[in-house]
Amino acid sequence: MTMKSTVPNTLVFFVACFFLLVNAPQPMAQQNPATKPVTEIRIGYLRAYEPQLALSVLDIPPEDEGVAGANVAINDNNTTGRFLGQSFSLDVVQTKREEDVVPVFREMLARGEKYVLTDISAKQLLSIADLARENGVLLFNVGSTDDILREQECRSNVFHTAPTRTMLADGLAQYLVWKQWRTWVLLYGSHEPDRLFADAIRRAAKRFGAKIVEERLYEDTGTARRTDSGVVQVQRQMPVFTQNLPQHDVVIVADESEVFGSYVPFRTWDPRPVAGTAGLIPSSWHPASEQWGGSQIQNRFEKATGRRMLGKDMQAWTAVRILGEAATRTNSNDTAKIEAFIKDENFSLAAFKGQKVSFRRWNWQLRQPVFLGDGRGVISTSPQEGFLHQFSELDTLGVDQPETACKLN
Amino acid sequence: MRRHAYLLAGAVAAVIDAAPSWANAVYVSNERDNTVTVVDSKTMEVTKTIDVGQRPRGITISHDGKHLYVCASDDDTVQIIDTATHQIIGTLPSGPDPELFVLSPDGKTLYVANEDDNLVTVIDVEKKRVITEIPVGVEPEGMGISPDGKTMVNTSETTNMAHFIDTSTHEIVANVLVDSRPRFAEFKPDGSQVWISSEIGGTVSVIDNASKEIVKKITFEIQGLRSEAIQPVGVRITADGKKAYVALGPANRVAVVNTETYEVEKYILVGQRVWQLAFTPDGQNLISTNGLSNDITFIDTKSDEPIKSVTVGALPWGVTVAPN
Numbered sequence: 001m002t003m004k005s006t007v008p009n010t011l012v013f014f015v016a017c018f019f020l021l022v023n024a025p026q027p028m029a030q031q032n033p034a035t036k037p038v039t040e041i042r043i044g045y046l047r048a049y050e051p052q053l054a055l056s057v058l059d060i061p062p063e064d065e066g067v068a069g070a071n072v073a074i075n076d077n078n079t080t081g082r083f084l085g086q087s088f089s090l091d092v093v094q095t096k097r098e099e100d101v102v103p104v105f106r107e108m109l110a111r112g113e114k115y116v117l118t119d120i121s122a123k124q125l126l127s128i129a130d131l132a133r134e135n136g137v138l139l140f141n142v143g144s145t146d147d148i149l150r151e152q153e154c155r156s157n158v159f160h161t162a163p164t165r166t167m168l169a170d171g172l173a174q175y176l177v178w179k180q181w182r183t184w185v186l187l188y189g190s191h192e193p194d195r196l197f198a199d200a201i202r203r204a205a206k207r208f209g210a211k212i213v214e215e216r217l218y219e220d221t222g223t224a225r226r227t228d229s230g231v232v233q234v235q236r237q238m239p240v241f242t243q244n245l246p247q248h249d250v251v252i253v254a255d256e257s258e259v260f261g262s263y264v265p266f267r268t269w270d271p272r273p274v275a276g277t278a279g280l281i282p283s284s285w286h287p288a289s290e291q292w293g294g295s296q297i298q299n300r301f302e303k304a305t306g307r308r309m310l311g312k313d314m315q316a317w318t319a320v321r322i323l324g325e326a327a328t329r330t331n332s333n334d335t336a337k338i339e340a341f342i343k344d345e346n347f348s349l350a351a352f353k354g355q356k357v358s359f360r361r362w363n364w365q366l367r368q369p370v371f372l373g374d375g376r377g378v379i380s381t382s383p384q385e386g387f388l389h390q391f392s393e394l395d396t397l398g399v400d401q402p403e404t405a406c407k408l409n
Numbered sequence: 410m411r412r413h414a415y416l417l418a419g420a421v422a423a424v425i426d427a428a429p430s431w432a433n434a435v436y437v438s439n440e441r442d443n444t445v446t447v448v449d450s451k452t453m454e455v456t457k458t459i460d461v462g463q464r465p466r467g468i469t470i471s472h473d474g475k476h477l478y479v480c481a482s483d484d485d486t487v488q489i490i491d492t493a494t495h496q497i498i499g500t501l502p503s504g505p506d507p508e509l510f511v512l513s514p515d516g517k518t519l520y521v522a523n524e525d526d527n528l529v530t531v532i533d534v535e536k537k538r539v540i541t542e543i544p545v546g547v548e549p550e551g552m553g554i555s556p557d558g559k560t561m562v563n564t565s566e567t568t569n570m571a572h573f574i575d576t577s578t579h580e581i582v583a584n585v586l587v588d589s590r591p592r593f594a595e596f597k598p599d600g601s602q603v604w605i606s607s608e609i610g611g612t613v614s615v616i617d618n619a620s621k622e623i624v625k626k627i628t629f630e631i632q633g634l635r636s637e638a639i640q641p642v643g644v645r646i647t648a649d650g651k652k653a654y655v656a657l658g659p660a661n662r663v664a665v666v667n668t669e670t671y672e673v674e675k676y677i678l679v680g681q682r683v684w685q686l687a688f689t690p691d692g693q694n695l696i697s698t699n700g701l702s703n704d705i706t707f708i709d710t711k712s713d714e715p716i717k718s719v720t721v722g723a724l725p726w727g728v729t730v731a732p733n
Contacts, residue, residue: 076547079527080568083546083584293566293590296548299506299525321567328569329586350567350589350609355637393635 038087041077041333043320044108044116045070045092046101047143048124055262058375061310066119066142067092068305069313070320072297075304077324086327088320095120102127109135114335117319119143119312126153133157136335138342140319143312146196150363151399154406159342159364161284161318165200167398168282171370171382172275173204174396178384181249181273186215187242187264188254197277198254208387213246220259238267245270252276279374282382285314286373292354318351318366325349354381360395363406367394433689434492434731435696436477437705438465439722445479445490446721450689450696450730453707453717459495462488467509468727471534472516477729480507480521487521487532492731502539504530509593509727511552511561513576520561522549529563529572531579541579545572553594553603560618562603564591571605571614573621583621587614593685595644595653597668604653606641613641613655615671625671629657629664643685647710648692654708656683656697663697665713675713679706687728698725 045067054060062068070090077088091113093104101120105128108116116132117140118125125141126149132139133155141149141160150164176182184205188198198215205212218241242251242264251268253276255261261278273279287308290298297317301309309317326341327333341347343364348356357368370382383389387396395401432451438461439446445465447457462481469478470492477490480503487501487510503510506525513520518540519532527547531540546568553562554576561574569591573583588610595604602624605614615625629639640658646668647653653666659682665675680699683706687696694716695708703723707716 076567079547080565080570082544083568083570083572083581293548296524296566303525325569348589348609350569356589356609356611392637 038085039327039333041081041086041088041323041327042111042113042115043070043074043088043090043323044111044113045090045119045316046095046105046108046116046128047092047119048095048097048099048101048121049119050097052258054258055260059258059262061312062307064305065310066117066312066316068301068307069309069315069317070117070142072301072304072313073317073320073324076300077320077327080324080328084328084331086333088324088327090320097121099124100127102131105131109137113137115140115323115338117142117316119316122146122149122153125149125158129155129158138335138339140322142315142319147200147399150365151405154363154408156364156408159319159322159359159366161315161322161366162312163284163368163370164365164398165197166203167365167368168370169197169200169204170207170397172280172282172372173201173208173210174382174384174387175280175372175380176250176275177208177210178386182210183247183249184210184212184252185242185245185248185250186212186252186254187260188215188217189257189259189261190217190219191257191259193256194254194259194277197256201252201254201276212252213248216241216245218255218260220257234263235267238263239269242268242270248272250275251279253278280372280379281374282370282372283311284368284371285309285311286371286378288373288377289352289371291378292352294352297352314351318349318357321351322349355394357394358392360401362401362404363408365398367392367397369394370397431691431733433733435687435689435705436468436470436729436731437698437721437725438468438479438727439724440464440466440700440726441724442722444722445477446725447495448705448719448721450694450707453719455719455721457495458722459490461490461497462486466726467507467521468729469510469512470729470731471512472732474731474733478510478512478519480510480727482506482508482524487519499537501532501534501537502530503532504528504539504542509550509552511554513554514556514558518576520552520554520563522552522563524548524550527565529561529574543574543579543581545581546570546584551592551594551605553596555596555600555603555618556598557600560600562594562596562605564594564605566590566592566608569607571603571616585614585616585621585623587616587623588612588626592642593644595646597646598648598650604644604646606644606655608640608642608658611636611639611641613644613653613666627655627666627671627673629655629660629673629676631657631660631662631676634660642683643697645686645688645695647688652710654686654695656686658682658684661699663695663708677708677713677715679708679715680704680718684725685727687730689730690732696728696730698728700724700726 253261265274326338330337348358383393435448437446445459463483467480487503489499504523510521521530529543546565548566551564571585588607590609613627643656655664662676681701
């Protein structure tokens with residue numbers, strides 16, 4: 001297979017703007033604003049935000065999670081845009097978790113937004129997806145890992161830079177299987193996201209030849225999260241909850257709701273490693289990743305925000321960079337041109353993950369490596385060596401084309 | 410006796426004729442253990458290890474061979490090392506996070522890419538002061554200069570452009586879009602073209618220096634290797650301009666490209682994650698740094714076969730060879 005150019009032919013010979021000197025008393029390069037009209041590219045950001053609880057105070061999501069990544073990418077795009085007369089800006093709209101997002105989205109439409117990043121629930125996203133399409137708006141899902149948005153409920157105008165639960169579970173499973181830790185027990189929470197992640201783990205076990213020897217459900221009865229009495233109880237509860245399990249290599253935890261999962265490591269009855277939503281955690285990015293030029297984006301991010309970069313920040317950064325790349329390479333803010341560029345089979349982007357990321361053309365999910373990390377560092381990245389695929393090894397992660405339920409029209 | 414002397418003289422002449430000629434010092438920056446390894450180009454053995462600043466990457470040598478310049482990225486400085494004493498004798502004000510640089514042909518000016526600040530810093534080497542800073546794209550990296558010293562090319566890894574800079578005005582005169590993550594810029598010895606490697610795009614763009622247009626995009630294909638693993642980084646072109654060598658990163662190979670046909674004629678297997686390249690002054694050997702196997706490989710440029718790998722420090726990054 002030959003590497004193909006990611007640049008359309010018409011752009012290969014493209015030579016960008018010239019800087020003109022303004023009398024040049026000072027040596028710094030300056031752009032004469034009169035030489036080039038500036039093209040504005042506005043990007044909307046629709047998020048449902050409410051402060052969230054976590055079992056560890058370190059895991060409470062920062063208030064600007066995601067938005068901060070988008071802002072850093074806007075800066076990056078503007079640095080490039082200087083050379084082409086393009087200017088990018090972000091319009092952030094915030095609602096609540098269970099709220100109807102249609103009214104605020106209509107306001108965004110009225111302001112003329114053509115590209116909107118969304119960090120909202122699958123239900124909220126589906127309530128605006130078709131409205132967006134009728135208005136020629138491209139959506140970039142940077143928040144939801146729900147597989148259904150890429151399967152039964154996929155849309156031709158919705159791109160996903162967030163990984164799916166099946167991608168995350170497969171990335172984890174490949175590593176555990178590579179380690180020959182093939183016998184698992186599954187502890188899962190009682191909320192909907194927990195059950196969905198547990199489903200992804202069951203699917204991954206089947207796919208990669210691991211065996212789940214027992215499952216246990218942890219009912220949310222309203223625990224005292226970080227208080228003293230809570231911790232004392234937890235130290236007694238967790239061993240009992242994991243007592244009398246059949247022989248196993250790893251304990252897998254599925255608790256996105258942060259009810260019990262982070263309490264499991266070091267408290268199990270048998271001394272076993274923990275993975276899933278606690279212990280060894282799969283994600284689209286890790287705040288300690290420095291490989292593949294990662295230290296550069298991490299430095300840039302930390303300088304801009306005062307904190308480390310999280311998965312959702314990277315998902316939003318990637319979405320804004322995709323739009324920046326399309327605008328740069330087409331030298332345009334025309335929605336049709338940008339959409340055609342992103343949907344081209346040769347489209348790809350560099351995203352500090354050791355290889356290019358690109359879209360699955362059957363459901364517009366971004367194919368990307370999965371980081372496996374604990375609270376301190378990156379342990380590994382998947383796909384693991386030896387998991388082969390006829391087209392891209394990244395497609396060994398998540399629902400692949402032959403099994404997809406997505407029908408784009 | 411007489412006969413003996415004759416033979417001896419013949420042997421000496423033969424050695425001179427065969428001319429792997431003089432031993433040159435090869436300097437390798439080791440990103441992870443903050444050292445520069447010195448290797449003898451003739452014996453291909455390590456002769457010395459020099460302690461330098463944090464995260465040494467870009468490395469080059471003055472044209473008289475007296476001073477070695479090393480980007481100590483995490484110390485935000487360029488260190489000057491006396492090649493006679495191996496002592497650090499000073500620093501240059503490089504600006505933050507210097508990664509790669511290029512010395513002007515007259516040896517007076519150093520152009521440094523400041524990765525974190527989207528700048529190219531221009532330094533007067535003699536006066537050790539900053540002449541100017543030139544704003545470029547996101548994550549500037551590759552630095553190349555035309556043989557006449559008039560045009561400097563910087564590549565920006567996230568902006569994906571080759572910025573052509575007029576060295577007399579310090580102004581950008583053209584920005585050429587290339588494939589993802591451009592990492593290195595190398596001029597042909599006649600100055601007609603500049604070759605830009607794109608690590609994530611997996612290509613080398615050949616840009617005409619006069620028209621600033623891409624005249625060819627070179628792709629690579631290695632049987633049994635997935636295309637994502639082919640990541641071009643370091644590029645060097647022979648003094649006669651006929652062959653280009655391209656380091657292919659995690660593909661663990663150096664590609665040999667015919668500069669007339671742009672065909673890849675050979676892939677030379679070296680060490681793991683091959684990064685940067687340098688010729689010996691006589692052009693007979695090419696040396697590659699192999700980051701993940703902690704070694705460098707000497708390649709014979711006649712046969713394009715690897716001769717020997719030499720273990721250096723941790724994560725070897727850049728390499729330069731003394732001119733004398």
